[in-house]
Amino acid sequence: MRPMLATPGDLRTGPPAGPAWVHEIKWDGIRLLADAADSRLRLLTRSGRDIAVALPELHGLAQVCDDVLLDGEAVAMVAGRPSFSHVVDRVHTASAVAASRLARTRPVTYMVFDLLRLDGMDLTGLPWSARRAALEDLLEGVPGVQPSPVFDDGRQLLAATADQRLEGVVSKRRASPYRAGVRSTDWLKFPHRGRVSVVIGGWRPQTGTVGRLGAVHVGVPVDDGAGRPLRDDTGALRLDYRGRVGAGLAGRAGEQLQALLVGAPTAPYPFTADIPRPEAAGSTWLEPQVVIDVATLEVTSDGRLRQPSYQGVRTDLTPEDLLEQT
Structure with a gap:
């Protein structure tokens, strides 16, 4: 499965307002689908490459349940801020021994923002709000993994992420399904550049x-x-x-x-x-x-x-x- 993609939003008007929308931080990380089945974990980049060997600190995802597919970003924090160069270094690690060492000295966090499959059931046709509720219940206590925070006020979040020099904001329709491989206007991105x-x-x-x-x-x-x-x-x-x-x-x-x-x-x-x-x-x-x-x-x-x-x-x-x- 290919991930759903966001359409660029208009920074002049900013994120949409109102109860139909929810807003997330746009993390400066590497997009990954986490596919866990039969106690085996695959961490798939947008090109489909499995980099699970590079991120052993996320292998607890294989024990979440018998079958699950998640969408999120691997983020490396340096001095309290995401560092794109650090996470790129991590995902290019091919040696299990080197990856284990880096997991201790330069760990990543998997910021999860969607739940696409659970115990064999395809959830992509459900509204975002239903997928999100199931996601929060599922991931409690998993090491190195957390649901990406959500906010009601996108414009306030855009200002806050600018102040904190974060990458930006993604706004999502609460009623939207997950459209794999599609760049949809149900998701709008507002990066700071x-x-x-x-x-x-x-x-x-x-x-x-x-x-x-x-x-x-x-x-x-x-x-x-x-x-x-x-x-x-x-x-x-x-x-x-x-x-x-x-x-x-x-x-x-x-x-x-x-x-x-x-x-x-x-x-x-x-x-x-x-x-x-x-x-x-x-x-x-x-x-x-x-x-x-x-x-x-x-x-x-x-x-x-x-x-x-x-x-x-x-x-x-x-x-x-x-x-x-x-």
């Missing part, structure tokens, strides 16, 4: 098209050690790679940006480090001239933008101006 400026160093076409903008490769200038942007022997600006931005490029916004990029001079590869061949495939490299703003959840420890979304062109900035923000 920072905004950063980056330079476009290349672009690649949309998959299955010829010449239609699918994503842009972005980076930031590199300090040459003397407070100036690093350049190569030809004088071309060099960039530290920050990732690929595809979200936000649909429709007119993408068409306008593509028209701008078509007029930009092509150039040799502008980034200081190689990027994976699948990411580079089919790309056109450009002179680093165009500055854009992107919204992003965070900049990871290796300098990548997490879930970046295109916001617009910054005609008031030059690439050299960005040296101050790196």
Whole structure:
């Protein structure tokens, strides 16, 4: 089964109000389906990979009952806040011995927000409120596991999560069924994103098209050690790679940006480090001239933008101006 997905909500209006809706914290973790049957536990990522070996502290889920399927997020807390990089490190652990050690020093908590199957019964057609009531009764006292808290006032929760620098809010219709694999408007997500400026160093076409903008490769200038942007022997600006931005490029916004990029001079590869061949495939490299703003959840420890979304062109900035923000 694939998890149900939330549709982006409108941050200008905020989470919906009224008794038909309930609101949860959007945890900065890894989405997992926990499938326990016959005393065997599988922890399934969105791609379907079983990572149960990496999270032994959650193996108590196998003893909850004879058969259960849960939906939730594995969250790693650091200094009282979820750390995405820490939980990513955990789920990529393939050694049972290393996982056991990390479970003691860097444990995760499974924040559960839905109950999809119980003792062979498919519960996905029931309203959220009924599934939630059964979930709370089921998980009491399970180590490393807790139901994700729910709140009646979504706008107040959105403000509180912003103050606490949490990822955001998910709002859910109390009457909604669980629609596996569907991105539904019965669930609305309101993430808090920072905004950063980056330079476009290349672009690649949309998959299955010829010449239609699918994503842009972005980076930031590199300090040459003397407070100036690093350049190569030809004088071309060099960039530290920050990732690929595809979200936000649909429709007119993408068409306008593509028209701008078509007029930009092509150039040799502008980034200081190689990027994976699948990411580079089919790309056109450009002179680093165009500055854009992107919204992003965070900049990871290796300098990548997490879930970046295109916001617009910054005609008031030059690439050299960005040296101050790196």
